[in-house]
Amino acid sequence: MKSAVLVFPGINRERDMARALKLASGNDAAMVWHADTALPAGTDLVVVPGGFSYGDYLRCGAIAARAPVMDAVRDFAAKGGLVLGVCNGFQILCESGLLPGVLMRNAQLKFVCRDVHMKIERSDTPFTRGYNAGQVIRVPVAHGEGNYEADEETLKRLEGEGRVLYRYCSPEGVVDEASNFNGAANSIAGIVNERGNVLGMMPHPENHVEEIMGCTDGRGLFAGLAQHLKAA
């Protein structure tokens, strides 16, 4: 696994992400500056980490989506390369047109940092092969704008094509309004693009990869990616 972690001004979870990637693959991730116009040769995974790129001014992810490096990421994705966006990274991928929809302010209008539960909808993707379908995992969220929304047509397609990979649920795996803490449409926590090679998700699996973090449920995502890329 040769991953590249994008660094925009204001991104602040790039170190957490690099640590999780190293733990899963044994390799150091390349940290790629936003002004760069190319990805390191041989990159097989691009990660857009969490944070507050450009202060989240204007609109979350809107400025980062127009950074020079994003052209390279769009090319990379068009060729089938794997792209993972977490939190601000999800917002950036939506703003850059790589994923449909938008992340609105949380329904409670407040920033929320807590552990939430997510149901793995399917396990036959590079982003979920480390889990079993139907499995419930616990991961932290830390965002003020994670309320996923898209037009009805898009939601219908996402559901119909099995592109919702992660969904908020109760600890027992029940998808209901009570566990949909940010008000996301269909309790969506993470989706992929049409081709299935670009994932955006709000929760932070990279913050649940070691015992000291209180839980290691996030490991599956990275282990699955490492496995997938090793096999490829």
Next chain:
Amino acid sequence: MTAPKNEPQITPELVAAHGLKPDEYERILKLIGRVPTFTELGIFSAMWNEHCSYKSSRIHLRGLPTKAPWVIQGPGENAGVIDIGDGQAVVFKMESHNHPSYIEPYQGATTGVGGILRDVFTMGARPIACLNALSFGAPEHPKTRHLVSGVVAGVGGYGNSFGVPTVGGQVRFHTRYDGNILVNAMAVGLADSDKIFYAAASGVNMPIVYLGSKTGRDGIHGASMASAEFDDASEEKRPTVQVGDPFAEKLLLEACLEIMAADCVVAIQDMGAAGLTCSAVEMGAKGDLGVDLHLDAVPTRETGMSAYEMMLSESQERMLMVLKPEKEQEAEAIFRKWGLDFAIVGYTTPTKRFVVKHGGDVMADLPIKELGDEAPVYDRPHVASSAQAVIRGQDVKPPLGIAEALVKLIGTPELCSKRWVWEQYDHVILGNTVQRPGGDAAVVRVQDGPKGLALTVDVTPRYCEADPFEGGKQAVAEAWRNITAVGGRPLAITDNLNFGNPERPEIMGQFVGCLKGISEACRTLDFPVVSGNVSLYNETNGRGILPTPSIGGVGLLDDFTKSATLAFKAAGEAILLIGDAQGWLGQSVYLRDVCGREQGAPPPVDLAAEKRNGDVVRGMIHAGTATAVHDISDGGLLIALAEMAISSGIGAQLLAAPSSIVPHAYWFGEDQARYIVTVPAAEAGLVLAKMKGAGVPCARIGTTGGDAIAVAGETPVAIENLTRAFEHWLPNYMGGTAAWSDWITSPRLRGEA
């Protein structure tokens, strides 16, 4: 020098408007031998106000213990520095942002957090954790909800975006903060112990570089505002509140750490209170050098700013540095990369004068050392607070049964869960948070371990009000105890001393009393003060706040995996009470919120017992004997047990109170130096025998298990009911739900007394 053109005439009214007393102005005339220019008057008012000069507090602060073998830097720099071994140092400080937060809660709180983060990374440390202590007015005060909402959003808004976990703190409500809330923010950073950066400039003709955001007109006279009482017109001071930009600060952090790593920096000082004035004077004075500033080079946000405005602006996210001349280009390239302003705004000189030039005019020419050193120092008159009567448990008639009182207390604003607050703070970023908010102390891993830091903020203002000396001792002892309860070795503190108007002898008496208590506790517990901040004039319309010396403590764990938590671990374990149960009800939450009496002498603090009991508990944690540990504080024994049950879902069967103490005093008394420790039942006998041998009071008081807190002879209280009471008050209150006011029994808390 000749007076610059276009500046106002100096009149007695103008002097008074700058917060300078007539005798202080006389002092200025004597010092410089002429009438100051308008800019100079502004500079003096910035340097000589209470906030910057510590003129009322300085002589008393000298008594604080500040040394220990592990102290690298004590008070007097941007932050304190302690050695944690392996070439690593912890840099930390706490600071208040009270008045701005009352006027404009969101921006006041954000800039409080921003300011303290800057103090820490200015010294070369990467911030790894934030904490805070927030004091709000009574819940029913019409402004409280608005202030809570704004301050919490502001603290989170800055820390979350900057990218530092906010891992702990305190939130309290009391009517004495109605017109003057307290926002105390603490930041903790990690540095290499041989790469600490200081403010003192060295070398003549060295370029002084301005870095960071541009200078605007915000925050002019902010420090002066922090040095005066409030009244009903204070709202009009809104324009003096600065606006925070966490994005700019994050860039400034990365850029500063990068140029420090590239060995470009000789000296560095952040622009905090009194902005450019304070930082430039400090760099020169500390290095025995003069400073020539050329304001035409200062990056400004708006056109037409005068020298006076530039010197007094408190625009945020700015730094002043002296660079190694040969590294200037390298440093500039790093700053440009991060998109930040970089300008040479002056040079060091051998003259020891502070010279400010603007538009071809000399706007100020002052002796630089005297600006700081000759600031007035006052030994203000102080009277000791009158002693409160000791309240005996048997003289307090319990209005409720033990079970009812427990449910009521756990749902009071004082004792309820503050989850609503800390869930708005990112407390997991950086991936090192071992113990999240809600425990005795937060624990964060140091880089990849195995070391960990135990971090806490504590003070009990109602104790300080009733007995400043014991209250001061208790604040330090409680911070020490919190760190001990997670297994940490307490190393040092930062103190944030919030008091009323020092010109009133009874307030000055509180200050002096608390400081004596703090000093004594620090000395006995070997827990020195390495940084701090004094905030006086916290009063509105002549009514002072409760004396609130917030204590931020830092402790070290050699192995973070050996930290203890307060949750019960298994059913059937022995519950031990370590420390002497006396049943002190004076100033207890029980007496106030259940009996409606905010009275009496607070529990005395026996520092020798603190040390003895704490050292034993820490030893049990390190030896792996203790399975759960919690220190006993606000609300007493039964509240501590309830918290252990709530966080684990495991209940407890408890023996009845000993016959020597009335039950309500036993269960809810706030005796100090106590812990609850659980051990596997089979080991209880051995532990008790060992304790007896060591002369440590220790008793088995029950056994874990079940789904309720069940005191022999009392109605059991289901954990579910406790949890509901514990978790619901704050969300209900902030959501405006009717149920929030059920708890109110104290007329004083209702603001009627």
